Structure formats: structure tokens, C-alpha cells
Amino acid sequence: MPSQVAGISERQQLIIQHLEEANQELSGQDLHARLRASNSPMGLATVYRHLRQLQQRGQIRCRHLPSGEALFAPLGRDEHHITCVDCGTTAVLKRCPVHHVDLETEDSQGFALLFHTLEFFGLCEQCQSRQRD
Numbered sequence: 268m269p270s271q272v273a274g275i276s277e278r279q280q281l282i283i284q285h286l287e288e289a290n291q292e293l294s295g296q297d298l299h300a301r302l303r304a305s306n307s308p309m310g311l312a313t314v315y316r317h318l319r320q321l322q323q324r325g326q327i328r329c330r331h332l333p334s335g336e337a338l339f340a341p342l343g344r345d346e347h348h349i350t351c352v353d354c355g356t357t358a359v360l361k362r363c364p365v366h367h368v369d370l371e372t373e374d375s376q377g378f379a380l381l382f383h384t385l386e387f388f389g390l391c392e393q394c395q396s397r398q399r400d
């Protein structure tokens with residue numbers, strides 16, 4: 268269970284809880300559907316407003332798909348993807364190759380570091396063999 272964080276509302280705590288329980292990243296639409304299926308529905312605009320506030324406070328992480336869709340995950344989940352440039356298939360990397368990399372104090376320029384994003388692109392096996400034919 269997530270620990271109670273000072274300064275965030277009960278509804279925001281609930282959103283974090285749903286992100287923690289999901290084993291993959293969730294979009295605002297996904298969260299909206301999950302909250303509706305549970306006994307605490309929230310309007311879609313409200314979900315997005317809370318997500319934006321949580322993101323601005325550094326309580327959740329966010330990445331954008333090439334389509335522009337934003338996906339959210341708990342701050343502590345260090346997970347990355349490799350995506351096929353042809354068919355768009357995405358796979359989760361088994362480990363983060365830069366998990367132990369830290370910025371030097373000089374490079375972080377006074378920022379309190381929260382998370383990083385890292386994305387790999389390639390051709391999946393199916394597309395490699397299809398392109399060979």
C-alpha cells in the first residue's frame with residue numbers, strides 16, 4: 268500500500284493507489300474506467316485535473332506515447348519500453364539499464380531529482396523477417 272503523503276487529497280491518494288495496483292501504466296481514460304468500476308467514480312475532467320496536480324507535485328510519473336497519449340505510473344516504478352518503429356509493438360524491458368546512474372550535483376543544477384524516462388526503438392523480429400522478404 269502507498270504511504271500517506273502530506274498535502275494531497277483523499278481522491279489523489281485513491282488515484283495513486285490505483286496506479287500502484289495496476290501492473291502497467293494507465294492513461295487518464297483507464298483510471299476513469301477503473302474508478303467507475305470501483306465504488307468511487309470520478310468525472311474524467313476531475314481525473315485529469317488530479318493527475319496534473321499529482322504530476323506537478325512530483326508524486327507520479329508520466330510519459331507520452333508518439334500518439335500524444337499520456338500514460339501514468341507510480342513515481343517509484345523504474346520501468347522502460349522498447350518499441351518497434353514499424354508495427355508499434357511495445358515490450359517492457361526486464362531491467363533499467365541506468366537504474367544506478369545518478370546526476371552529478373553540478374549537472375542537476377539545484378533540481379530535486381524525481382525520475383527519468385528512457386525509451387528504445389527498434390525493429391521487432393516479425394518486422395525484421397517481413398522486411399527481408
Ligand SMILES: [Zn+2]
Pocket residue numbers: 351352353354355356390391392393394395
Ligand atoms: Zn514490428
Ligand SMILES: [Zn+2]
Pocket residue numbers: 345346347363364365366383385
Ligand atoms: Zn530507469
